[in-house]
Amino acid sequence: MYGTIYEFETLPTSGEHDGRRKSASLARSAQRGRAVPLVGIIRNPRSHRNKGHAPEMADCSNILTETPRTRTDLYGVLESFARRGIDYLVVDGGDGTVRDVLTCGADIFGEEWPTFIVLPKGKTNALAIDLGLPNQWSLAEALAAAHKGNKLTRRPLRISSREDSNGCIQGFILGTGAFALATEAGQEAHRRGAFNSFAVGLTVLWGIIQTLFGRAGNPWRSCTPTRLVNRHTGRDLPYQGPGRSDERFMAVATTFERFPLGARPFGSDVAPGMKLGVIDWPVRWVIALLPAVLFGFWGKFLERRGVHRFCASAVDLELDGSFILDGEAFPGGDYVLEEGPQLTFVVP
Structure with missing residues (x-):
């Protein structure tokens, strides 16, 4: 607006x-x-x-x-x-x-x-x-x-405060950590005249380059204090990165089933409902494989190096940093991330 x-x-x-x-x-x-x-x-x-x-x-x-x-x-x-x-x-x-x-x-x-x-x-x-x-x-x-x-x-995704459940925000793509940097890069792509899937592709490419070749202190190689807990089991979502278990490089949640550029970050058979993609730590060779992962490449060795795909209907999100929801930044805090109401959309 x-x-x-x-x-x-x-x-x-x-x-x-x-x-x-x-x-x-x-x-x-x-x-x-x-x-x-x-x-x-x-x-x-x-x-x-x-x-x-x-x-x-x-x-x-x-x-x-x-x-x-x-x-x-x-x-x-x-x-x-x-x-x-x-x-x-x-x-x-x-x-x-x-x-x-x-x-x-x-x-x-x-x-x-x-x-x-x-x-x-x-x-x-x-x-x-x-x-x-x-x-x-x-x-x-x-x-x-x-x-x-x-x-x-x-x-949609519904995000509400764990301390005060009265209010909520709703949208379709939530991202933390490096996703926030990517959103800023995407805004720059828009200013330079790139839109839709082309802008998404440029943003992903720029983020990969920065993460691969960035030196110590480069924000693209930093992690954000993050805790993800499955509300139904009460257990933390698995962590396999070489860094601290209370930090994550990036987390993305969505209920989408199709993605820009024909990407398949959650595989070829995408289940309905909330899905999370998480990277624990910016291991350089893992980041180099990210384009292939985005288009469906997967293996257990990726999980052992801190790349995860989860399906969950509700997650507690503790975040010491901002998150992005459909292009806008919101402050960190303790939140409940869950599926919102079922909506019906007219399609061609």
Whole structure:
């Protein structure tokens, strides 16, 4: 949206808007007899491919287009959409806009969200790649696909504080350690005119070069104090690196099943749900193999050198450093990382 539209520590408390949830539930019940679908659009005019372009189908009476500028505005718009019982919630922007909508709407919609339509107008659009959306997908094409019943389901990641479970943030790709540096490099790639999968490829290549050839003191070769605990077993996730067991080079969590550039970091048969990729320590020959690992190469010898792939529905994350969620940095702390509500997305 227009800069950071919310702060993690000031998200609304669960239960604070119970009355609003009830009103939204009644509105959703009333929508079933509607002949023409009611469509609510959250449009980010600052998204890469929205700049200088007018919103689509804005003159249609069943299309409600809003451009909230602040977190408070976005919350109010989503509350209004819920009360009116919209059939489709359109996010006209990039991955960050999707994250903002999922976060600000968490207490309004709970586990019962309207069907999503994503118009990929951002710089990377990783969610669009996972869903198989074309880069130039229009609202008219999306509504036609919705009429045909073309849909997929996904669960976002939900991150909440272990000390105060009232607030949460929701998105699709979380990263720590070197992932944060890679995000900064990706922003530089955007400034130089690289977008989507090409920008991802450049970022990965730059990170590998820095980690391979960096000297002592290079931030690309540092680790971040990190503890990962499976909430169901109470056990720490395995550590095999040569460094300290309470530090990790990088951790990435996602619920995606498809990735930019056709990458297969979790293998060719990707299971639904939350997945974590972790590198304990930047062993140089392991980093040199990272491109192959990203495209499906795997072996037990990698685990013995501190490269891990995990599947878990909930993890305690203790982090002394910032983490990235869909392109935005959030402060370190003690968090619960888990799967969020099941969402339905319209696809071609």
